[in-house]
Amino acid sequence: MKLEHFGLAGPGDCRVVFSATGPELAQVVEECRAAAPELSKEDLLTEAVNRAILAGFPALYEQLVAQQGLIPLSDPDFGLLDVSEETGFRAGAEFFCLPPLELGRCTGFVQAMQTVRQTRRPNRSYAPRQPASSMTSAVRRPRPWPGRSC
Secondary structure: OEEEEEEEEEOOEEEEEEEEOHHHHHHHHHHHHHHOOOOOHHHHHHHHHHHHHHHHHHHHHHHHHHHHOOOEOOOOEEEEEEEEOOOEEEEEEEEEEOOOOOOOOOOOOOOOOOOOOOOOOOOOOOOOOOOHHHOOOOOOOOOOOOOOOO
């Protein structure tokens, strides 16, 4: 199995395309046929591709992670791109990793932070309210409307 392509579709979105040759796939098909002779041709090919990916991809993945200095955040999701008993198969994998971060030189620029202190000013236009317990128990008479007499 060999790695054909590696790329970042976006920050941290890694895409890999890998393939196996026809003889590699044929060997795995024969192993699957010996293990489960009752499988149909399509199921046999599906099982062979799955086994080949599970056997060969982890080594490619570890090599890729080490070479590119990636920190994976998810497991790869696989997708089959092309399969043929004669030519082998091509598959893709997508996984997420921490985006590469390259720090340049320090510019020395520092931005000062100014804190704003919020204070509440007392409302001095009105006298402070008295609590209900200190109010007199006298009942007030309502004021008459202007121009009316009571």
